[in-house]
Amino acid sequence: MTDTADAPALSIAAVSHRFGSKAALQDVSLTVPRAAFCALLGVNGAGKTTLFSLITRLYDSTSGRIAVAGFDARRTPGKALARLGVVFQSRALDGDLTLRQNLTYHAALHGISARKAAPRIAEVLALVDLAPQMDARVSTLSGGQQRRAEIARALLHRPELLLLDEATAGLDVRARADVLALVRRLIAQEGVSTLWATHIFEEMESADHVVVLHQGRVLADTTAGDLAGTGTLSEGFMALTGERA
Numbered sequence: 347m348t349d350t351a352d353a354p355a356l357s358i359a360a361v362s363h364r365f366g367s368k369a370a371l372q373d374v375s376l377t378v379p380r381a382a383f384c385a386l387l388g389v390n391g392a393g394k395t396t397l398f399s400l401i402t403r404l405y406d407s408t409s410g411r412i413a414v415a416g417f418d419a420r421r422t423p424g425k426a427l428a429r430l431g432v433v434f435q436s437r438a439l440d441g442d443l444t445l446r447q448n449l450t451y452h453a454a455l456h457g458i459s460a461r462k463a464a465p466r467i468a469e470v471l472a473l474v475d476l477a478p479q480m481d482a483r484v485s486t487l488s489g490g491q492q493r494r495a496e497i498a499r500a501l502l503h504r505p506e507l508l509l510l511d512e513a514t515a516g517l518d519v520r521a522r523a524d525v526l527a528l529v530r531r532l533i534a535q536e537g538v539s540t541l542w543a544t545h546i547f548e549e550m551e552s553a554d555h556v557v558v559l560h561q562g563r564v565l566a567d568t569t570a571g572d573l574a575g576t577g578t579l580s581e582g583f584m585a586l587t588g589e590r591a
């Protein structure tokens with residue numbers, strides 16, 4: 347398949363993965379449509395990190411198929427990864443360097459020259475509302491600003507899919523809301539698709555796509571509104587999994 351507007355941002359089909367005798371993922375299928383906010387819900391050990399590690403090619407799946415924007419992650423890993431931006435919980439930016447220095451370095455990792463990087467860095471920092479902080483050392487930024495800077499880094503190479511692993515972990519309520527609003531704006535204005543691993547149900551809106559992963563299996567692939575039914579999302583999740591997130 348080629349990269350067309352028809353291909354979903356992410357397609358995972360019948361993916362399984364084992365660590366020795368431990369089945370971490372079993373027959374997982376899900377789709378993230380274009381320009382969609384898709385939440386991946388699961389308690390600790392559900393398999394979210396394993397799934398992200400397969401999408402980013404840290405591991406190769408035992409079986410099944412993963413495609414990013416139509417590009418098969420196993421057969422055409424370079425093309426698939428070029429369309430992927432990742433924000434993991436661990437920090438990707440060097441606190442001792444300025445935002446500009448960090449982003450210039452990461453642009454170079456994506457093969458973007460310093461000359462071409464300069465306008466793109468200005469652009470992504472404007473997108474995440476950090477243009478005035480371009481020459482600030484990363485360690486001087488607040489937690490919420492650092493998260494937004496990580497998102498700017500992930501956007502440098504114009505990915506079509508953003509993977510965010512607990513992107514609001516450790517932030518206060520206001521900073522969390524800012525990061526979430528930013529991601530929703532990127533989806534609406536830039537057409538970026540997002541797979542957002544979280545267990546904070548308040549972050550979801552009723553039309554959002556929701557995939558519930560539990561003990562390595564997909565238990566639901568629906569919308570937040572449908573999962574909540576007549577109750578809350580948290581109640582819907584608990585009825586399905588027997589667990590409190």
Ligand SMILES: Nc1ncnc2c1ncn2[C@@H]1O[C@H](COP(=O)(O)OP(=O)(O)OP(=O)(O)O)[C@@H](O)[C@H]1O
Pocket residue numbers: 365368369370388389390391392393394395396397
């Ligand atoms: N390298 C590994 N070796 C063996 N088992 C592993 C390994 N990594 C993960 N597992 C197991 O696979 C299952 C899924 O783990 P995974 O880390 O993907 O879950 P998770 O949903 O990301 O949880 P958390 O939110 O705690 O990170 C768990 O039972 C875990 O113990």
